[in-house]
Amino acid sequence: MSEIRLTVNGRAHTLDLDPTTPLLYVLSDELGLNGPKFGCGLGQCGACTAIVGGKALRSCVTPVATVNGADIMTLEGLGNVEHPHPIQQAFIDEQAAQCGFCLNGVILTAKAFLDQNPKASDAQIEQAMSSVLCRCFTHTRMFRAIKRYARLRSPQKQASSGAARRSRRGQAAKGVPA
Ligand code: FES
Ligand code: FES
Numbered sequence: 318m319s320e321i322r323l324t325v326n327g328r329a330h331t332l333d334l335d336p337t338t339p340l341l342y343v344l345s346d347e348l349g350l351n352g353p354k355f356g357c358g359l360g361q362c363g364a365c366t367a368i369v370g371g372k373a374l375r376s377c378v379t380p381v382a383t384v385n386g387a388d389i390m391t392l393e394g395l396g397n398v399e400h401p402h403p404i405q406q407a408f409i410d411e412q413a414a415q416c417g418f419c420l421n422g423v424i425l426t427a428k429a430f431l432d433q434n435p436k437a438s439d440a441q442i443e444q445a446m447s448s449v450l451c452r453c454f455t456h457t458r459m460f461r462a463i464k465r466y467a468r469l470r471s472p473q474k475q476a477s478s479g480a481a482r483r484s485r486r487g488q489a490a491k492g493v494p495a
Contacts, residue, residue: 321385325350326394336382340374341365343381344391352392352421356450363422363449367391373429392421395428404428404466411462415453422449427463435471439464 319336322329325348332347344350344367353376356364360378367376368390396402401409404424414420423446430445431437437445442463451459 319382319385321381323381323384323387323389325389326391334381336385337380340367340369340376340379340381340384340389344376344389350391350393354418354421356418356422361448361450362419363426364419366422366425366449368425368429371429371432373426390425392425395424402428403469404463407462407466407469408459411458411465413455413458413462415455419449419451419453423451423459423463427466431463431467431470435467437467442467 318333321332321334321336321343323332323343324330325344330348332343334343334347341353341355344353345355353367354364355377356362358365358377360375363373363375365375365377366373368374369379369384369387374384396405404427408414408420408424426449427442427446430442434441434445439460443460446456446460446463
């Protein structure tokens with residue numbers, strides 16, 4: 318057993334654990350967090366994602382000792398029903414969930430990526446999200462929600478996509494095919 322110190326969603330914890338315990342089990346079993354989910358348990362689906370030191374990390378394959386001392390965020394650290402984070406609000410606005418099992422991984426992966434790449438193109442966002450799986454196949458709505466949030470964060474992107482829309486409308490009004 319080893320003493321492990323973690324700060325999770327702003328709260329400091331000191332735990333006595335087998336250092337090989339997957340971070341996912343610590344978050345769910347020791348700290349009672351419901352955001353990170355057990356999907357594949359093999360690092361392949363993304364359901365267990367947590368943001369560690371600003372990066373999306375698959376907690377099912379992360380021994381807790383490797384993140385000793387880290388600052389960790391789970392879905393619970395983003396927002397709540399009364400005060401959703403803007404990315405959560407974008408998912409609500411786009412009705413971008415069915416069962417919701419994958420949402421922890423989708424939302425945290427998108428947030429970590431956009432925090433580090435605020436000017437990412439739509440294609441780059443889709444590439445970054447390609448390894449997070451949704452068995453309900455709601456990817457189209459999820460991309461809409463992520464792109465909506467990306468535009469909110471980046472007024473420049475909003476202006477350029479607005480200009481592109483106005484240009485397309487102008488061309489349509491002139492009878493120019495898109
Ligand atoms: S449960 Fe961790 S990647 Fe699937
Ligand atoms: S909404 Fe069901 S797995 Fe994604």
